[in-house]
Structures are given as C-alpha cells and as structure tokens.
Amino acid sequence: MPVDATLPYDDSNIFARILRGEIPSKRVYEDEFALAFHDIAPQAPLHILVIPKGRYVSWADFSATASEAEIAGFVRAVGKVAADAGLVESGYRLLANTGLDSHQEVPHLHVHIMAGRKLGPLLAR
Ligand code: AMP
Numbered sequence: 001m002p003v004d005a006t007l008p009y010d011d012s013n014i015f016a017r018i019l020r021g022e023i024p025s026k027r028v029y030e031d032e033f034a035l036a037f038h039d040i041a042p043q044a045p046l047h048i049l050v051i052p053k054g055r056y057v058s059w060a061d062f063s064a065t066a067s068e069a070e071i072a073g074f075v076r077a078v079g080k081v082a083a084d085a086g087l088v089e090s091g092y093r094l095l096a097n098t099g100l101d102s103h104q105e106v107p108h109l110h111v112h113i114m115a116g117r118k119l120g121p122l123l124a125r
Contacts, residue, residue, distance in 0.1 A: 001105065002099075002100050002101075002102070002103045002104055002105060003100075003104055003105060003106070003107040004099065004100060005061070005099035005104055005107060006057075006060075006099070007057065007107065008057075009055040009056070009107070009108075011055070013106055013107050013108050014106055014108075015049075015051050015106050015108035015110060016055070016108055018035070018037065018051075019035060019051070019053060019108075025037035028048060028084075028085075029050075029077065029081045029084065031077055032053070033053055033054075033069070033073030033074050033077055034051065034052055034053060034073065034074050034078070035050070035051055035053060036048050036050040036051075036077065036113075037049060043114060044114035044115060044116050044119060045115070045116025045117055046085060046087070046092075046113070046114070046115045046116040047113070047114050048081060048085070048112075048113040049111070049112060049113075050074070050077060050078045050081055050110065050111045051108055051110045051111075052066070052074045052109055054066060054070055056109045057108065057109065058096075058099060058104065058107070058109050059096045059098045059109055060098055060099065078111050081113060082115070085113070085115070087113070087115045090115065090116075092113055092114065092115035093112075093113070093115065093119050094111055094112065094113060095112040095114065096110070096111045096112070097112075
C-alpha cells in the first residue's frame, strides 16, 4: 500500500527496524549518514536501497529539513555505493518514490539504485 509521506515519522517502519538491527538486511555500505542494503525483491540484476540514518519520511521531508551535512553525506553515500559496485561506466538509475502518486511503500526515505541491464524507459507505458 502506498504511504502518505506527509504524515509524521513512524519509528516502527521496516527501514527504521533495519537501521536498529532488529531485522536482517544484506548490507553493502554504512557510514555516519547512510546505510545501503540489497532490496528484498530486486527489480534489476542489481537493486540496492540507500537510506539516511536520520528520521526522514521522504525526499520532500529530507530536502526541506535535513542539515547540510546530512544532505551532503547522504548524496555522497549514494554515489559511493554506485561507484563501489562498479556502475559508473555501465550506468545506473536512481529513484526516490515520494508520496501517494509515486507508490512509496516504506515511510523512511530510500533511494533505489538499479543497474545491471539496459533498464529501458523510466515509466511503464
Ligand atoms: P518504494 O515502493 O519506493 O517505497 O520501495 C520500497 C522497497 O522496499 C521495495 O522495492 C521493496 O522490495 C523493498 N523492501 C521492503 N521490505 C524490505 C526489506 N525488509 N529489506 C529490503 N528491502 C525491502
């Protein structure tokens, strides 16, 4: 079910639980600002999610209220995860579903990194 990303942060969401180590994830990167792990239902040969460590519901929330250090740290982490996976030359897609029309399902900001084949047009037609 898509979530209303204008609601307050819910500490019981699944990515908050992953951050707290309460449920397992296949982690690929972690630093002060971000955690990256494999998507549980990959939609490309490589499908990684990168999340900020702070309590941000969505891109809208994060871009408006996160500190400069958090924003810089998170953006750099996304780039580093992609680079460390060897994707700079072949290319990759970033996606951050935000709110109801986007079909955001987890109310903790996450950027999808998808790669590993020619991904085709952005949206289904
Ligand atoms: P979105 O629709 O942009 O909110 O994407 C949510 C993503 O989270 C989907 O691609 C799910 O497959 C993924 N997901 C849900 N639960 C987990 C989990 N426990 N571990 C890893 N990925 C998950």
